[in-house]
Amino acid sequence: MQFALIIFLLAFLPNLVLVFAAAPSLPRAALAGWTVLVGVLCSLVGYVLSGVLLRPLSRLQEQVEKGHLSPHTDDPAEVRALRAAFADLLARLGTEQTRRNAFMATLVHDLKTPLVATGHLTRALTTLPLPEPERREIGAQMQAETARLLALVQQMADAHRFERADVSIQPSPTDLRALVDDVVRRVQPQAQARGLDLRVEGHGHAPVDAPVLERAVVNLTENALRYAASAVELQVTPQGVVVADDGPGLGGSLAQLAQPFTSQPTTIAGQQYTAGTAGLGLFIARRIAEAHGGGLCYSRPPPPDPALPGPSFTSPPEPVPLPTRFTLVLPEVHP
Known part of the structure; x- marks a missing residue:
């Protein structure tokens, strides 16, 4: 309506001026x-x-309301760009909604598993006449399940905070080797439970927020322990902190998987994995690295060509580097 009024005024006002300019020579009735x-x-x-000018916009409005956009050859370039x-x-x-729905389904599953286990343990503890050693064992299992729940809730809170706001850090000179050693001590029981070789290499110092950076290293290390076949290695390098393992690697690009709502099951190297909170861990690690002025990098070399001859060694070969490597890139890493 406003557009029609503007066209009316643009056409009527010049004619009105001409009419009044010719008024002395015309009768009032004719005027x-x-x-x-x-x-x-x-x-x-x-x-x-x-109507003619706004028809493409009206058609676009109807298509947007129906959620189905189809191109029209008679639309002007501006309307095509808007479409x-x-x-x-x-x-x-649509993609975001799908990801969030998949995430909620996986989250419910991840929450349900320790809750069900805790319920069974509580029932056994309160209804069965158990000797003291078994009661202590059940108590330890309940504590482990509670720790799983708290870790999941903490990751959810971190992901929500890191998605909507900048990560606040307070950097100070930090011994990266000591930080990595602390992480290894925390996750050593998980490595022993899976029979994995967990090792540390390298030295370095950097101005970082140690508690925040440790959270990123823990996330990457726990992911590596989940998928590794036999070994996980943490390295302090001039580029930052590297977490490597001999697992199958990511089932997609790091940009796709390091998102706060990517947790749907994925196929990696022909095997089905339940991602669980792995997407949260990668996202949190990436945001923490970015807050330190760096980033999160992923690399996995292609498999060797079986047609090419293998290397020949005159001395015992050096250990082959683990193929799946995540690097928390940090600026100003010093020996």
């Missing part, structure tokens, strides 16, 4: 009749032109 006729004609022109922007927005919203 009034001509003014009315010009007004009616300008109104029709405004209505018709506004493409709406299509991209709808696609991203």
